[in-house]
Amino acid sequence: MHPELTWRPLTREDARASADLLNAMEAVDRTGENYTEEDTLQELVDPYADLERGSLAAFAGEVMVGYAKVRFRPVAAEVHRVFLDGGVHPDHRRRGVGTRLLRAGVEAARALHALHHPAAKLVVDVHKAEHVAGLAELVRAQGFTPVRHYRHLEHPLGDAIGDAALPDGLRVEPWSEPADEDFRRVRNLAFEDHWGATPMPPDHWRNKVVNQTFQPAASFLVRDAAGTPVAVLVTMWWEADTAATGVRDARFMVVGTVREHRGRGIASGLVAHALRAVADQGYDRASASVDSAAPPGGSGLFERAGFTPTMRYVRWALEP
Template structure:
């Protein structure tokens, strides 16, 4: 196909269904375990840090979206402004130049947003993809992208064999609610402040990415110091109905797991994970999952391995650094 025969324009909020259709078509080949409804893709399109007009592009063959890219910038950054490029091409339209055109457009858009928001910092453009997807090196390498970080998707089947969770002494636990949602966000930011790419999440980003229609309050918990009420550890879980509809497996994903530095090495994270696993099983989930950074300073992979999670799928974070 000649790419000039396609219609190219920025993404719009009205593209939610077309985007879901594209992503679901990609899933039939890529098999990364992600399925979408229009509500899910709309959540991405209304992201306050996705500047659709300046930093997105979609290719259409008639009414069918056959490829897209969008860039997310950060409100807060230190030293390096790491923007995130998302995108993909319909399996029936791959290896026809669409992917390369979208990657090049993404680099240009990232530079535009960087100049607008953090011109004094260095820029890095991140692309996060499952390691088994073919052609990534050939697509990204010529533009200077290189692997900079590695992640694992880990999974835990849920059932009656789960041990009873033990709350560390001096702590009390509370489930998520609208009243304590801000404590969850603030605790997450403090817990992740010394992790790789540690930019804090502002409230609008938290609401868009975490506290949305996929949040599972019954599997999301906060630990507090019983003496003074300080929030010291957090676990937030989300669930996508589209995945369950396709696979028949109700998976609950641990999106955020963290302990503030002063309370590490006291069993807080392990207790949160154990408590969430038991709650997930009691609420009818079949499996728990988590994405783990290979080099997180708090040793998260060990926590999850000790809890019974096993690695299922590697991911690679590619980056173009300026």
Template sequence: MREAPITWRPLHRGDAKASADLLNAMEAADQIGEYYDEQDTLQELIDPYTDLDRGSLAAFDGDVMAGFMKIRYQPSEEEIQRVVMDGGVAPSHRRTGIGTRLLKAGVEAARELHEPGRRMAVDVHKPESMAGLAELLRAEGFTQVGYYQHMEHPLDRPIRDAPVPAGLSVEPWSEANDDEFRLIRNEAFQDDPLRAPMTAESWKSKITNQAFRPSVSFLLRDELTRAPAGMLVAMSWDADTEATGIRDARFLFVATQRAYRRRGVAGALIARALRTAAAEGYHRALVEADSDNPFGAIKVYERSGFTPRLRFVSWSLEL
């Protein structure tokens, strides 16, 4: 009996369950430590900066999603307009040409969304351990531009003491200071070409969603001027906990305002978050740091007790 052909179409919001099943099948093979449930993937599909009709493609083997691609296009005033491409192929369908077709489709989708007269780059961030990925990306003209070191801190280990710097006070996340968290993030990464500023809409969609953990997210404030000095945002995905039995607190952002750098702000925020996470029953804290971070983020995390876990490579193709 002849096998049914692979069918192709853009993603839509009804694909949340199929997307989660695919990503979990990939996790079983790639061992990255990321699991998904339907709510997690739905959050990605309703992202206001993802145009599913023009910027996504999925391959189906019957009712099973065999692979997907989607791009995230957030307008900005930067010299180079950057598009982030995500995707993957089920282990059972790898090395069949699906990945190549999806990658080419993502590049073409970026060209379609390209603003005339502006330079554009397509960025891909994936673990360096994924077999065959580097060869696939290089074949399409992508070059490696850096990496992000993922690190971990088991919370049954001693937590390094790091007092809050004099003149600053700590406060938990609240609706009242939420936008200060966002603005600190934008200021901290304004020189990072791979991290576009986040709008209030983007912040709500990507950060303060069902995975956000406000009780483990903190801001440091100048007691005299009331200016925010730094912040830490923590998230945790229920699908990870259900799959592994390990409850992770992921410190997604640790950022310090320029005027308060080199004063121990980051270390104090990390120590407070680690102690809070341990008290709330989390088993492990996770962070990631850009290899090109000019403020030595990897060293800051090492001093706080984090150790290397795995690396994600950043690839880019300028159009």
């Protein structure tokens, strides 16, 4: 099959070709995701992406036309959810390239699972925008089933910012280097009961959160009267998105409250604080993604703050 293509694992030197492929996909799929070479390099140096064992890319000459890449979990108890990402250039779709890559990704997930968490149950996850043409048919044909839905929500800022305040006795502070470990620890505590979430060790945190897209002045920690951190909000911004759209979007990537402090309005006050901050810092819009079956307060929190849904994502799962 595909004699005009060459196939090999991804390497860190493929950042530019990866960005070009992803941006070609965005031109058709319209998921709002644009990339610079630095963005794709960050994915390629992920400490939990074993490129040699866990990736495959297809090339037409020097042009990358498709890829599959899996990321194993640093921690797994009963279930090890391996994340499988990938895509095919619009000019090469419906030729079997996606099928070959998807099958290779599942096999790579099996291999990395056996290497890192063999005692756990393996589940392979694919997370993609619902509207991408042909995606549902492709993954269903390989045995994947939809297990979760997520909504992408946006806030216009300006006069739409509400006036929710933090409860008395709490204070909010922006990110700082000395507080970074508190940010990470609160994120892990806040997401302990979230479906599919696992703790982020320091190397994973540095790669996925405190990277070139991280916005420290728009990321906040809430402390109680004793100085104990109880809630966190992390904002990220993609330069490539603004270059492509002209819109400076503040993405609230992490919003969480530790369990024993929920139900007090802390998250609402924190989101309102962050909305005012990003508006003052010159952002045009704020956005977030919410699990449709998240713990109480997830989706409603953002809608009450003035966010409206614009896109839906599906989490597909396979138990090979």
